[in-house]
Amino acid sequence: MRLKGLSLKDFAIVISDYLIKNGIEVILTGGACVTIYTDNKY
Incomplete structure (x- = not known):
């Protein structure tokens, strides 16, 4: 599996x-x- 480019979530x-x-x-x-909960807005 390629992990590069995956979102944090x-x-x-x-x-x-x-x-x-x-x-x-x-x-x-x-x-x-x-970060995940706030969609990177915090």
């Missing part, structure tokens, strides 16, 4: 899906979460 989805499939529970927090 799509990148977070790819990484979290990979970790979940490998038994690692993840929670997105902090600045990346705010």
Whole structure:
């Protein structure tokens, strides 16, 4: 899979899906979460 050019939201989805499939529970927090939630307007 090519990661270059993915939006922050799509990148977070790819990484979290990979970790979940490998038994690692993840929670997105902090600045990346705010950026995704506000559509990069904050």
